[in-house]
Amino acid sequence: MATFRSGLAGGGEAIDSGAMEWRDEGICLQRRAHGENAVILEVFTAAHGRHAGVVRGGASRRMAPSLQPGTQLDLTWRARLESHIGAFTAEPLRSRNAALSERMALAGLNAVTSLLIFCLPERETHPVLYARTVSLLDLLGQEDVWPLAYLQWELVLLEELGFGLDLSCCAVTGAREGLIHVSPKSGRAVSAAGAGDWADRLLPLPPCLRGAGPATDAEIVEALGVTGYFLEKKLATALGNRPPPEARGRLVDLLSRRLKAV
Amino acid sequence: MSNSNDIDRLIEIMARLPGLGPRSARRAVLTMIRKRALLLGPLAETMQTVARTARECLTCGNIGTSETCAICRDERRATGELCVVEDVSDLWAMERAGVFKGRYHVIGGTLSALDGIGPEELSLPRLKDRIEAEGITEVILALNATVEGLTTAHYIADMLEDSVRLSSLAQGVPIGGELDYLDEGTIGAALRARKPL
Numbered sequence: 001m002a003t004f005r006s007g008l009a010g011g012g013e014a015i016d017s018g019a020m021e022w023r024d025e026g027i028c029l030q031r032r033a034h035g036e037n038a039v040i041l042e043v044f045t046a047a048h049g050r051h052a053g054v055v056r057g058g059a060s061r062r063m064a065p066s067l068q069p070g071t072q073l074d075l076t077w078r079a080r081l082e083s084h085i086g087a088f089t090a091e092p093l094r095s096r097n098a099a100l101s102e103r104m105a106l107a108g109l110n111a112v113t114s115l116l117i118f119c120l121p122e123r124e125t126h127p128v129l130y131a132r133t134v135s136l137l138d139l140l141g142q143e144d145v146w147p148l149a150y151l152q153w154e155l156v157l158l159e160e161l162g163f164g165l166d167l168s169c170c171a172v173t174g175a176r177e178g179l180i181h182v183s184p185k186s187g188r189a190v191s192a193a194g195a196g197d198w199a200d201r202l203l204p205l206p207p208c209l210r211g212a213g214p215a216t217d218a219e220i221v222e223a224l225g226v227t228g229y230f231l232e233k234k235l236a237t238a239l240g241n242r243p244p245p246e247a248r249g250r251l252v253d254l255l256s257r258r259l260k261a262v
Numbered sequence: 263m264s265n266s267n268d269i270d271r272l273i274e275i276m277a278r279l280p281g282l283g284p285r286s287a288r289r290a291v292l293t294m295i296r297k298r299a300l301l302l303g304p305l306a307e308t309m310q311t312v313a314r315t316a317r318e319c320l321t322c323g324n325i326g327t328s329e330t331c332a333i334c335r336d337e338r339r340a341t342g343e344l345c346v347v348e349d350v351s352d353l354w355a356m357e358r359a360g361v362f363k364g365r366y367h368v369i370g371g372t373l374s375a376l377d378g379i380g381p382e383e384l385s386l387p388r389l390k391d392r393i394e395a396e397g398i399t400e401v402i403l404a405l406n407a408t409v410e411g412l413t414t415a416h417y418i419a420d421m422l423e424d425s426v427r428l429s430s431l432a433q434g435v436p437i438g439g440e441l442d443y444l445d446e447g448t449i450g451a452a453l454r455a456r457k458p459l
Contacts, residue, residue, distance in 0.1 A: 036280055065445050069409045097447020100409065101433070101454075103416050110413055114375060246375040 020079045020086065024048055025093065027133060028071045029113045033059060041067060041088055042117065043075060046130045050120040053077050053088035066092035069113045070100075070137055099141030104258075107251040108150055109140060114245035115154075119161055119235060129160045147220045147255055148208060154227040155209070163187065163234045165226075167210050170194045180205050182226055184233070203229060217259045224252050269295075321392070323368030323385055325350050333357075339365050342399035346389065346418065348372060348406055356404060364402075367392060372410035373417055384414075386421065393426055403430040 026045035034040045039058035044050050053075075058067055066073075072094035079086030099105035112133065120126065136153045139146050158164050165187040169176045172194030181190040181202035189210075195202055206223045208215030215223070228248070236244050269291060276287035294302040318324070319331035326332060333339055343364030347353050353366045369384040381387070392398065403418060405411035419428050434452030435441065441449065 064408075065448070068447075092445065095446040097445060098450035100412055100447065101451060106409070106412055106416060109409065246380075 020082050020084075021077065022048060023074070023076045026051070026073055026075050027113075027130075027137065028067055028069050028073055028090075029117055030069055031055075031058060031067050039067060040085070041090065043073060043088075043090075044116050044120070044130060044133060045075065046127055047125060048077070049124045049126055050116065050122050051077065052122065053079075053086045055088050055090055058090075063090075065097070066090070066095070068095075068097055068100075070096040070109045070140070072096070072134070072137075096137055096140055102141055102143070104143050104146065104251075104254060105140045107247070107254050108146060109137070110247035111150070111245070111251040112136065112153070114247040115157065115231075118242070118245050119157065119239070126160050129156055132156045147217065148215055150251075151208065151215075151220055151223050151227065152211070154224070154231070158187075158227065158230055158235065161235060163230055163238075165189075165209070165230065167205065179210070182209075184229060187230060187234075217255060221252065221255050221259055224255070228252065322353075322366050323350070323370060324353055324366060333365055339363060340396070341365075342397060343402060344392065344396070344398045344400070345402045345404050347404050348411060348414075352404065352406070362402075365396075369414070369418075372405070372408075372414040374410055381417070381421075386418065389418070390421065393422065398426055400427040400429060403428065405430075407431075407433055 024045040024047050026043035026048075029042045029044055029050070031039040031041050034054055037059050038054050038056050040052055041055045041058060042050065042052045055063070055067065057063055067090065071092055074091040074093050076089045077086050078089075096109070100109065116133070120129075132153050136146075136149050139149050155165065165182065167179065167182070167189040169189065170179060170191040170193075171183055171186055171188035173191055175191045175194070178191045178193065179189040180192050181195050181199065182188070182205045183190055184201070184203050189205055190198075190202055192199070203226050204222055205226070206215070206219040208219050209223045209226060228244075231244050231248070236242055273284065273287045273291050276282055276290055277284045279287075282290065294305065312327075315327040316325060317327065317329065319326055319334055320329050321334040322331060324331040324333060341364040343362075344367055345356060345362055345364060346367050346369060347356065348369060348371060350368055353368055356362050356366070367385070367389050369386060369389065371379055371384055373379055373381065373384065393401065401418075401422060403415045405415045415430055422428060432455050433448065434455050435444065435448070444452075
């Protein structure tokens with residue numbers, strides 16, 4: 001008999017029902033219709049990673065608004081065997097729907113949820129990424145700080161999935177100052193002196209990538225070009241050459257247009 | 263089990279309809295058989311007619327019985343207002359309200375990168391053509407207030423930017439709704455869209 005403990009803060013209770021069961025907090029990533037009234041809900045949880053389950057009645061008028069992407073949920077998952085898809089009971093903890101009337105917030109939410117669905121293997125825990133995702137989504141709608149927070153979240157995403165950038169010192173000279181390039185091959189910082197004749201083949205290193213904020217929109221768009229390169233050329237390639245989600249491209253496009261409008 | 267393959271087949275087909283399961287399909291079929299003259303005969307006839315004539319309107323995507331639906335044929339509805347909806351069921355819901363007097367455009371779903379639904383899969387190019395051809399002055403985006411619906415609405419707004427006046431349905435407290443049962447997002451939207459009394 002297998003039992004799981006709750007991932008909720010404050011500890012959880014051992015469940016002695018003979019079935020697989022856990023309770024955790026999570027972010028709704030997406031839902032798909034399953035029959036007439038049920039949905040298959042995909043969530044990102046603190047202690048159980050990206051996880052799917054059936055929500056009976058999830059398509060109902062009462063429950064559907066609570067199961068929108070981005071909503072913070074209190075989840076209980078039950079299944080007879082661990083390999084089963086199982087069923088969720090989901091209670092909304094915090095809705096993030098208020099910010100969704102704003103274009104940037106909506107584009108941001110779509111980029112975050114689609115990247116998580118794209119990148120994360122099912123049922124693999126990423127507590128650090130989960131905590132950063134919750135913080136990022138809580139900032140939705142704050143257009144002055146959100147783009148930079150999103151950039152930092154993408155850096156954590158790359159790090160968590162094994163493609164983190166090492167921007168602490170120059171890969172060639174070891175210098176910690178004057179770092180202005182990123183090597184597209186190793187993801188390490190390179191100084192002007194270290195770049196030499198290779199400078200035109202290297203990616204730019206805007207200061208905001210090294211955590212030197214606040215940053216301008218132009219800098220953030222440039223930095224998103226760098227993280228986008230690693231998402232596409234390294235991460236997506238490792239995931240079987242699938243193209244990265246279009247939603248991310250739309251967010252970057254929106255930021256670029258905001259830049260041109262200024 | 264009815265001891266008849268034909269009746270079992272009918273129950274099986276009926277059970278596939280939304281809102282019906284095997285048990286309710288059996289009850290429906292039994293009622294129809296008992297009221298053969300009143301229900302079964304007319305239903306079979308009407309279904310045959312609809313199966314022969316039902317088609318999608320080539321202009322707006324509504325379902326009718328001719329190439330151009332009654333709404334698109336009605337000259338009084340050429341008001342310059344075009345209401346964009348996700349699905350035919352949404353168009354029918356708007357018509358039930360009887361408030362909108364313009365014409366419709368059914369886009370046939372929402373954008374979804376995960377499901378591989380892009381602008382080409384929706385009838386968005388046709389929407390652009392209609393706006394030019396029919397002299398549309400206002401496009402009302404009546405898409406569902408879901409993340410997918412809102413994303414599609416923003417996409418359409420970007421696509422039609424500067425070419426036409428754009429508006430969307432208000433969001434807030436439904437008539438008969440109680441604040442206690444509303445989510446924070448809806449309450450926030452309702453407060454932002456408040457109006458003087």
